[in-house]
Amino acid sequence: MVQAKFVSGSIMRHIVVMSSTAAVGITALFLVDLLDLFFLSLLGEEHLAAAVGYAGTIAFFTTSVGIGLSISVGALVSRAIGAKEKDSATRLLVNSLVLTLILTVAIAAVVFVYIDELLTLIGATGLTHELAASYLVILVPSMPVISLAMALGAALRAVGDAKLSMNSTLAGGGVNAVLDPIFIFSLGLGIEGAAIASVCARFAVMGISAYGVFVKHQLVGKFVSSHFLEDVSKIMAIAGPAIITNVATPIGNGFVTKAIAEYGDGYVAGWAIIGRVIPVTFGMIFALSGAIGPIIGQNFGAQELSRVRQTLKDALKFCVIYVVVVCGLLFMTHDLIAQVFNVDGDAAALIQLFSQFVAISFIFNGALFIANASFNNLGKAKYSTMFNLGKATLGTIPFVYFGGLYGGAEGVLIGQALGAVIFGVAGVWMAFTLIARIESHQELQTDSNDDNETLLRAGTAAVALSSDRAIMAQESKADVACEIADEIAKND
Numbered sequence: 140m141v142q143a144k145f146v147s148g149s150i151m152r153h154i155v156v157m158s159s160t161a162a163v164g165i166t167a168l169f170l171v172d173l174l175d176l177f178f179l180s181l182l183g184e185e186h187l188a189a190a191v192g193y194a195g196t197i198a199f200f201t202t203s204v205g206i207g208l209s210i211s212v213g214a215l216v217s218r219a220i221g222a223k224e225k226d227s228a229t230r231l232l233v234n235s236l237v238l239t240l241i242l243t244v245a246i247a248a249v250v251f252v253y254i255d256e257l258l259t260l261i262g263a264t265g266l267t268h269e270l271a272a273s274y275l276v277i278l279v280p281s282m283p284v285i286s287l288a289m290a291l292g293a294a295l296r297a298v299g300d301a302k303l304s305m306n307s308t309l310a311g312g313g314v315n316a317v318l319d320p321i322f323i324f325s326l327g328l329g330i331e332g333a334a335i336a337s338v339c340a341r342f343a344v345m346g347i348s349a350y351g352v353f354v355k356h357q358l359v360g361k362f363v364s365s366h367f368l369e370d371v372s373k374i375m376a377i378a379g380p381a382i383i384t385n386v387a388t389p390i391g392n393g394f395v396t397k398a399i400a401e402y403g404d405g406y407v408a409g410w411a412i413i414g415r416v417i418p419v420t421f422g423m424i425f426a427l428s429g430a431i432g433p434i435i436g437q438n439f440g441a442q443e444l445s446r447v448r449q450t451l452k453d454a455l456k457f458c459v460i461y462v463v464v465v466c467g468l469l470f471m472t473h474d475l476i477a478q479v480f481n482v483d484g485d486a487a488a489l490i491q492l493f494s495q496f497v498a499i500s501f502i503f504n505g506a507l508f509i510a511n512a513s514f515n516n517l518g519k520a521k522y523s524t525m526f527n528l529g530k531a532t533l534g535t536i537p538f539v540y541f542g543g544l545y546g547g548a549e550g551v552l553i554g555q556a557l558g559a560v561i562f563g564v565a566g567v568w569m570a571f572t573l574i575a576r577i578e579s580h581q582e583l584q585t586d587s588n589d590d591n592e593t594l595l596r597a598g599t600a601a602v603a604l605s606s607d608r609a610i611m612a613q614e615s616k617a618d619v620a621c622e623i624a625d626e627i628a629k630n631d
Contacts, residue, residue: 145437151453157430166422173415175333189404190270192411193263199389205286207382208239213293214516217433221440229360234370247282261393262400277334285341291348297433303351311344380520391531398551406548409486428508435516458505469494500556503563510566526566534558
């Protein structure tokens, strides 16, 4: 029997354990992406780093679709586990995996066909465009593999097995780290070798996650087409908005990449390095959103709304403390980062700006991640969509445009950070408001039920009183009849 382990015990402890284990796995995978860039930088060609930056923007888009689908898995399965409905959890998991496979195969096919056009759209040209395309031609077809791996990992976290979810991604990172130098240097495949190593890593993650879900936790169910058709709307009610929500981020990043590209490949190389440093240094914040989802989901399923609110508060505290510590480290090591990746000039200047001033804005990015996790697990995934789309458009385009207009490539980064601040604050406010509304609705239902029970008791008492009176009336009539009979008998 799968237990709902998050409905009791210290919430902060649950957050720390879930986030840290998830972060280790996430950081391992992104660290390998950083190693890809490091190994390629050893070849001494700046356009390789720029190519990885462009390719990474497209790859981020495909991965974000898988993240959106996995959010649905985590929300539905954790909610069912919290309500102690294992059969429902298994059915939803199986149907979610089938839907994930169908959607990601279709999306991967479309992206594969339009790789050149997408790279041109975000500003890639010449040799940089050609190298980025060769990377994506290998990586994009594996989109269904990593999407299934993320969905299975979300299922593991939903049942509270964050450790195995972490180990699966660690294994993938290990595979990639071993194969990278072999394919890039030993076989002389360059950027294509980095892509092949990443594909192998994705298969490793999926294999271990599948073992955990199907063998260890026995979340095995038979696929029934009629059940699938019934569940699609339920799954997409969360997955649809979550996909749009997560895709909004790479779309916003694509706009930023295009804006930076106007200032040359040097800045794009710096942006590519920042793009790989962010998930490694802030992996805990990325993990926080997925980690608190099952905690919120289980407590919501168990109708423990006070613990839902406390989860939100503790997650925000954790986010602020972590970001401040990491920003202190980045502030002191920006020169070292530029030296390790063998860049100077424009690229180094952009890295310095991010490390010393822009990185602190991740407090607000993290706040929005936390708010989105709340929306997705409280049945309001559309709120998550609204805020992420807003951040990717209203919170990015005008800020980046005017930032670039007045501050060049550096102004682009500053503008993006300002937009994150506004939407992070608004998202947290809405999350607390949503919890208050749900509590108010729950109290009204309780009061209504109490009133109904009171009315029922009053009705029962009235019926009993009426019955007693009827009996007394009948008894009175019987007494009168007896008296009359006695009188007649005397007269006779």
